Amino acid sequence: MTQPFMKTIKQLQEVHADIKIIERTVEEQSLAIIFLESIVETALSLSYLETSYFEFDKLPTLQWQSTDVPQVIQHLFKGEILLYLKEEDTFATLNAVHQPIKRFIDQPQNEQVVQGPLDSFTEDININIGICRNKIQTEYLETYTAVAGQTRKRKFVFLAMRNDPSIPFIKKLIKRLEKNQGEINHLNDINTAIQIPRHTLLPRISTTELPTNAVDFLQRGRIVFFMDGYPFALMLFKTVFDTFKQPNDLNYPTFLYHAIYGIRILGILIALLLPGLYVALVTVNPEMMKIELALTIMESRLFVPYPAFVEITIMLILIELITEASVRLPSSIASTLGIVGGIILGQAVVEAQLVSSILIIIIAATTIATGTVVGFQHSVSLRFFKYLLIATSAFIGMLGLLIGLLLVCAYLGRTETFGVPFIRFEKEGVKIED
Template sequence: MRNKIVKELETTFSNQGDFFIEEELVDKTTIFLMGFKTLVDLPKSKLYIQQIEDSSRSAKALFMNLSNRINVNTEQLIEGILEGNLVIVSLDGKQNAVVNPFIQNLRSSVSEPKNESPIQSSTDAFGDDINTNVGMIRKRLTTTSLCHCSYQVGELEKRKLSMLYIEGRTPNALIEKVEQQLKGIKNDIETIDELNLQFGKRRFSPVSHLFATELPISAIHALKRNKIVLFLDNCPFALVFPNLLWDMLFSINDRNFPFILSFMLRFFRVIGLVATLILPALYVALVSVNPEVFKLDLALFVAKSREGIPLTAFLETIAMVVLVDLILEAIVRLPKSVGPAITMVGGIILGQAMVEAKLVSNLLVIVITAVVIASSSVIGMQNSLYIRLLKYPILILASLFGILGVCTGFIFTIIYLASLTSDDIPYMTFRIKKEGEIK
């Protein structure tokens, strides 16, 4: 039989999948242990309580020996749980205590991020253990509004999946849709893309419903922006839903700088995004289709740089773009001990050799180098990959229609991105309105 305090705490944390209530018998008196299993090491804490019980004459003495925060009000008990403490309440509810427990060692499996490079920020990164990942969020976001729902997905391989959101901010309609989609998972989830497909058909689309981040501060920022954060067991990333266009342009780390510097960084990312899409196509259009756009001296310079090259501008650009994408993919896949050598051979020696062999022009090498740098300026590896993919249709149109093809391809790319939705939320939405906000 649970008393009023225990029921109130149970109601307060009813949306928390990692909240526990356990009964223990102490000196023939039942007590309730409560807390978050992602923050409290329950087995060690129980052993500690048993050791203190052996030296206590009564249940009342046990409470006094365990903590100096005894018989506090419900609000202080809630605050104690959110801080990662263990709360103990007697059967009759007359005695309670907030105990400093043995905490989960969140630091043991926490390493530095490998795919993201935060500046002037915490360098912690998510790991493979789902409880550790949720605990890292709870440690930084101590509020009762943070809700945690747990699921088990898969048929042959059961995997834990956690959904986090801030109650009162994330739209209820979005929460209900995501819950329905997660509960409807029947197949095994082995990759992020298989989970991505559960949120709508985008099999042939390079744009994902989910934005993967390994930084706790980025996941917390997404929660504050009324989004949902998913954790999959044995996956060292927080999966933010929905993924929006602005996620590749705006980062929470930007706010560590003055406004003018933050604005400058975001402006450069926009330039990088546009440059990646149109620079190779613009080169082909101006060199082979619309050379009359150049001034005379510039046209002569371009013609001289292409003197003796047997390939057309389109073929040499396609060859260089594909070669650079292959080099970038090889650098990612190869061991770190070999990667720098491949970068040197592929990026410098091979490029110089192709220029000297009159296979590509000096100007094209400059353009391709600028594209590689520009594509790396956006946030998120997956975003850089799909932006690099979208430049190919524009490049083909430019080879056929010149400047008109570049403009048409760029406009159709914007139209395509604007047509994408995630649970009725457009991909190009600037922000998600919180629950109850006037639309």
């Protein structure tokens, strides 16, 4: 070591004001107690040290190691207590009682549950694993750990059932994570680390805050893992059926949950096709409508100053702005914004004859139908695909709509993650390429 250990710690203390150093003599040895008071609950932790180690001369029972400054600093910023013996230049670490800065298990905020458990994951990776173990309660649930990242060492924990075919692939993912030289803070960073293309229209790693969904994935031979500090389970591999199915549906009678699946599929088709269908019929192929419907639409658009493609694009972008604003604003204001945007603004643009009244109905139906998709990430992809269909429909009408739909189906058909296709019909566990 180029400089004494305590000098290094005191230099850190100049730029980290929450580093606490307590020096005292125990068993005729000079002992320094070092910790971060912003993370460690000082009074309880020192009381635990006093009663468990100092009073009964149990310091020798700790695992003392030779001082390695980078290793010691890593333990310090993980929230552990460092015990440093000056004469022997050795240190030991202890788990501390932490400040109450972690969120407790709460109801899900992003994925609403009608019938089913109302717990959700938190930012604490150990709590998340405990939730899964509580739901499965078997020794066959195994965990595999990885640590990745340069400045911040992120902890990852992969879950799998014993003898699951995906376990060899999980070990390969762990090696890729640990070899990664960059920081890991977001899902795109994980994609880069495990060699998934970042530029994709479909999320390859899906997320859920519902433990029921994660457990269902585990029991179907999929891969579930957690990142420390991220309150969602990360999952591989999702298929097209997961966009309209979720485990809580099985709490309904068989006929009812199949009917719910049908409603969701209908919602996906409406959200994807209805805007393009409107543009195609109004702009290029009005002869395909009944004469009464065609006259009604033409009458409502009589004084609209621009073509249907521009009209629907403006309204869809306006809805996207309202959606994004509702997500960012406090919930008390977001509801007011929805009323103002959905009712007052919609009525105003119709009365000003900037858009047709028929279009307001189509926009409302499309927006509602988009919400039937299971998983917010998939709804974002669906919102993008509908613009492609609108663009192709504006050029060559119904033929363009069919061409756009064919392009979307072709893209979904060729999308795969490590050899597992997005559109697959097998009921058994996934088959992963090496």
